[in-house]
Amino acid sequence: MNRIVPCLCFLVCLLGAHSGAQAQALLPAQPLDHIVAIADDSVILQSELDAAVANVLQQYRANPQQLPPRDVLERQVLESLVMMRLQVQRAKDTGIRVSDSDIDQAVQRVAENNKMTVDQLRASLASQHMGYEDFRDHIRDQILVQRLQQRVVQGQSNVSDSEIDIFLASNSLKSGQVHLQHILIGLPNGADASQIAAARAKADEVKAKIDAGMDFTTAAIQYSSAQDALQGGDLGWRGYDEVPEAFANLVEGMKPGDVSQPLRGPSGFHIVKLVDKRTEGKQVVTEYHARHILIKVSELTNSADAKKRIEDIRHRIVDGHEDFAALAKKDSQDPNTASAGGDMGWFPIDQYGSSVANVVATLKDGEISQPFESDLGWHILQLEGTRQQDRSKEMKRDQAREVIRNRKAEQAYEDFLRQVRSEAYIEIRLPGAESKSEAEKPAP
Numbered sequence: 001m002n003r004i005v006p007c008l009c010f011l012v013c014l015l016g017a018h019s020g021a022q023a024q025a026l027l028p029a030q031p032l033d034h035i036v037a038i039a040d041d042s043v044i045l046q047s048e049l050d051a052a053v054a055n056v057l058q059q060y061r062a063n064p065q066q067l068p069p070r071d072v073l074e075r076q077v078l079e080s081l082v083m084m085r086l087q088v089q090r091a092k093d094t095g096i097r098v099s100d101s102d103i104d105q106a107v108q109r110v111a112e113n114n115k116m117t118v119d120q121l122r123a124s125l126a127s128q129h130m131g132y133e134d135f136r137d138h139i140r141d142q143i144l145v146q147r148l149q150q151r152v153v154q155g156q157s158n159v160s161d162s163e164i165d166i167f168l169a170s171n172s173l174k175s176g177q178v179h180l181q182h183i184l185i186g187l188p189n190g191a192d193a194s195q196i197a198a199a200r201a202k203a204d205e206v207k208a209k210i211d212a213g214m215d216f217t218t219a220a221i222q223y224s225s226a227q228d229a230l231q232g233g234d235l236g237w238r239g240y241d242e243v244p245e246a247f248a249n250l251v252e253g254m255k256p257g258d259v260s261q262p263l264r265g266p267s268g269f270h271i272v273k274l275v276d277k278r279t280e281g282k283q284v285v286t287e288y289h290a291r292h293i294l295i296k297v298s299e300l301t302n303s304a305d306a307k308k309r310i311e312d313i314r315h316r317i318v319d320g321h322e323d324f325a326a327l328a329k330k331d332s333q334d335p336n337t338a339s340a341g342g343d344m345g346w347f348p349i350d351q352y353g354s355s356v357a358n359v360v361a362t363l364k365d366g367e368i369s370q371p372f373e374s375d376l377g378w379h380i381l382q383l384e385g386t387r388q389q390d391r392s393k394e395m396k397r398d399q400a401r402e403v404i405r406n407r408k409a410e411q412a413y414e415d416f417l418r419q420v421r422s423e424a425y426i427e428i429r430l431p432g433a434e435s436k437s438e439a440e441k442p443a444p
Contacts, residue, residue: 037078038427042085044078049430052077063266064189071432078430086420088141091148098143106139149409152416157408159401167400175396178243178251179275180235181216186225186268203262203269210259216273225268237278247272283392288349288360289384291324291342294334296377303373310371310378317380318368324382333377346387356381 037044053074060067067073111121122132185203188195206223210216217232224233243251247270250260254274262269293313295306313331316322325341332338349357355374363369363383371378 034429036428036430037082038425038429039082039085040089040424040426042089044081044085049074049078049081052081065191065266074430078428082426082428083417083421084141084145086424087145087148087417090420091144094148094151096144096147096151098140098147102143103136103139106143107136110139149413153409153412156412157405159404159408163404164397164400167404168396175240175399176277176279177237177239178277179237180243180247180251181220181233181273181275182226182235182247183216183220183224183233183271184226184229184265184268185223185262185271199269200262200264203271207259207262207271210271216259233273283390283395284388285348285391287346287387287389289346289386290344290360290363290381291328291384292334292337292344292356292379292381293324293328293332293342294377294379295331296333298377301377303378306378307371307373310380314368314371314380324368342382346389348391355379 033045033047035043036046036049053070056073056077057064057067068076107118107121111118114121116124125132125135183203183206185199185206187199191199202223206219210219217234220226220229220233226233228234240252247263250263250272251274254260254272256274256276258274260270260272262271264270293310295301295309295313297303297306301309309331313327317324317327325343328342329338332342334342337344344352349361353374355372356379359369359372359379359381360383363381365383365385367383369379369381369383371380373379
């Protein structure tokens with residue numbers, strides 16, 4: 001699912017979706033603004049589209065060859081603006097709201113992720129002619145859409161054990177890590193055929209020198225035009241899902257020490273070396289076996305009263321030598337464990353939250369904790385024992401479950417967006433791309 005994007009430059013890129021003097025300051029003066037799209041009750045102006053396109057071009061200024069022709073790019077950006085307006089409106093129509101404090105927290109996270117204070121973030125936006133209120137409006141829209149997504153996919157992405165079994169049997173889940181180095185023979189923007197041929201010839205020459213015995217790191221330092229050239233082109237250890245898509249299938253069939261043939265990519269020709277690979281070892285975790293007694297805090301029992309009751313129960317066990325399990329059956333207000341004498345079974349340290357984790361980690365076998373408070377109320381806990389448990393299979397199934405769930409959620413939301421678009425009134429007035437909503441077209 002989408003998240004609030006922590007990258008400042010990407011957020012700035014999207015701010016073209018809002019009109020205003022700040023966005024227009026990036027553009028040449030225009031004699032007259034006009035509507036380029038209508039999406040239900042919302043309109044999108046040419047100035048908004050131009051600002052959004054200008055920001056996309058700025059984002060891809062180092063690799064403009066990755067972008068389609070201008071007219072195609074304009075249609076793509078306009079479609080994104082239309083769909084954002086429709087999602088925001090649908091979120092509002094279904095009662096989703098975003099408070100100012102929600103926005104404040106999101107802005108704070110963006111600033112922290114960019115190693116800034118909020119004041120520094122505002123100054124950075126201003127230096128790029130972006131209004132802070134426009135930025136906050138965009139954050140609000142992103143949160144609205146995020147919450148709409150969560151509402152739409154809730155309950156539609158359940159995963160059965162049989163689905164996990166089938167997925168694991170297909171060997172679609174890649175595990176392990178690879179250590180890579182690479183050399184980039186770069187191409188200039190808009191390279192012509194002769195420049196491409198020259199770069200290919202140079203890449204072939206470098207590969208021949210490596211085959212003849214030249215150290216790969218030395219070759220990277222001498223010939224690579226990548227930013228990591230002085231580090232020998234070292235990409236470090238990465239999970240297979242983190243390997244650049246252009247390398248992924250190639251690397252999977254390589255052995256440690258293998259060096260690939262030159263591979264054409266968006267920025268030039270790459271030569272890749274697989275330094276090493278490693279499979280995921282056993283995922284051994286410490287598990288705890290414990291019992292607990294809970295006295296809930298409620299409208300009838302305040303925190304102080306709940307604490308006093310749990311202190312009395314602990315006194316009866318520690319000083320009165322009463323049986324922990326018997327008192328748990330009698331007095332504990334946890335419906336899941338009381339009938340079992342407070343038995344929580346075997347669990348990893350984080351299963352019951354930080355309150356339990358912080359306590360259980362300090363106990364010795366047989367020891368009874370001091371009373372402690374959680375979101376539910378006041379507890380005491382007795383540690384029965386610890387063990388080291390291989391949870392590799394469980395963790396692999398959890399990973400598979402998450403992959404399947406994400407795929408289902410993505411498909412569910414795509415289906416929802418198609419429905420939203422088909423039900424909306426959409427009129428595109430962009431020259432060369434004029435169209436009306438399906439609802440407005442005459443029947444065949």
